[in-house]
Amino acid sequence: MKKIFTLLTALVMGAVAYAQFPAVGIIGSAVPPYDWSADVDMVTVDGEMYGGIVTCVAGEAKFRQDDDWAINWGAADFPAGVGVQDGPNIPVAAGTYLVIFNRTTGMYSFQTNFDVTYKVDVTNYLAANTLAANGIRVGGNFTDNGGTVAAGPVANWSPGDANSAMTDEGNNIWSITVSYPVASLGATQFYKFVNGDWGANEGTDAANTIAVDSCGVDDGAGNINRTYALMPGTVCYVWDACTACGVSVAENAIANLTVAPNPATDVVNFTFEANNAAVATVTIFDLAGKAVATQTVATSATTTVEMNTTALQAGSYIYNVVAGDKVATGKLIKQ
Numbered sequence: 001m002k003k004i005f006t007l008l009t010a011l012v013m014g015a016v017a018y019a020q021f022p023a024v025g026i027i028g029s030a031v032p033p034y035d036w037s038a039d040v041d042m043v044t045v046d047g048e049m050y051g052g053i054v055t056c057v058a059g060e061a062k063f064r065q066d067d068d069w070a071i072n073w074g075a076a077d078f079p080a081g082v083g084v085q086d087g088p089n090i091p092v093a094a095g096t097y098l099v100i101f102n103r104t105t106g107m108y109s110f111q112t113n114f115d116v117t118y119k120v121d122v123t124n125y126l127a128a129n130t131l132a133a134n135g136i137r138v139g140g141n142f143t144d145n146g147g148t149v150a151a152g153p154v155a156n157w158s159p160g161d162a163n164s165a166m167t168d169e170g171n172n173i174w175s176i177t178v179s180y181p182v183a184s185l186g187a188t189q190f191y192k193f194v195n196g197d198w199g200a201n202e203g204t205d206a207a208n209t210i211a212v213d214s215c216g217v218d219d220g221a222g223n224i225n226r227t228y229a230l231m232p233g234t235v236c237y238v239w240d241a242c243t244a245c246g247v248s249v250a251e252n253a254i255a256n257l258t259v260a261p262n263p264a265t266d267v268v269n270f271t272f273e274a275n276n277a278a279v280a281t282v283t284i285f286d287l288a289g290k291a292v293a294t295q296t297v298a299t300s301a302t303t304t305v306e307m308n309t310t311a312l313q314a315g316s317y318i319y320n321v322v323a324g325d326k327v328a329t330g331k332l333i334k335q
Helices: 002-012
Strands: 024-028 049-056 059-065 072-074 080-082 090-092 095-102 107-111 113-121 136-140 167-170 173-181 188-195 224-229 233-238 255-260 267-273 279-285 291-298 302-308 315-323 326-334
Touching (some): 024 049, 113 188, 224 315, 267 315, 279 302, 291 302
Parallel strands (some): 113 233
Antiparallel strands (some): 024 059, 059 072, 059 090, 080 107, 095 107, 136 188, 167 173, 255 267, 267 302, 279 291, 315 326
């Protein structure tokens, strides 16, 4: 799962295949330019897992290495299967897919949706508060990102809606799994956890809350929300805190991160320990959730990423640093 997460991070942030790894692409009548004349190159960060977002028409396709037929993979199965050398063409249905391919095993999949599970630990919250009759809910801009549950769309900022209900897993952990279309990969999901309905929600306690910690974002109207750059997986936090469920801040965070200068003028440097991750991605978002600068780099024991901020307007921004399964988020001021 860690390899998939790292691959998707590089894919969403616009990384390309590193030169030291073999190139792998997908070719056929089903993929651009839809005539077997050229490959759609896929992204990799390790030379094993490759990925791409591909708009397909009904037709056929195969995977191949280095734009050549000497090494190629095919199979008769769709939307998932195991490709073999000189195997049959893969029958592909029309659609936009997240295509994942493993160069070592030949396993592939064409995915139209991906799932994100949101969890919250309310142990500390319920020590001083009463659980609402309709339980813990979630509010966010889910409809904007195409978010759905089994019963249908999750309405924007409507924790009282039936589709915004979370499930009690026991041990004061509540969860909801939301499915998104592939087109929403990398989009910013704003959200917060709610006890019953608005008025009993995160981001209101000025002393100890996401409102003052690094993971809360002010939408400009005084509302403090969590953010998540959409990737398949699970996110779990302690209620109204930036601490991940079951781990300390130190275990969940990127080690020894410094951001300087902050406030920034022309450049800002992100220096951190990569924790054995092969690549790291730094992204700067404006307060509307739009990525305004991003950079993916190969890491060393201590990595420094220099971001040019000259073109940014003066004001507040959010930075996000991802290295393997470690994440750091905070506020950046541009003077």
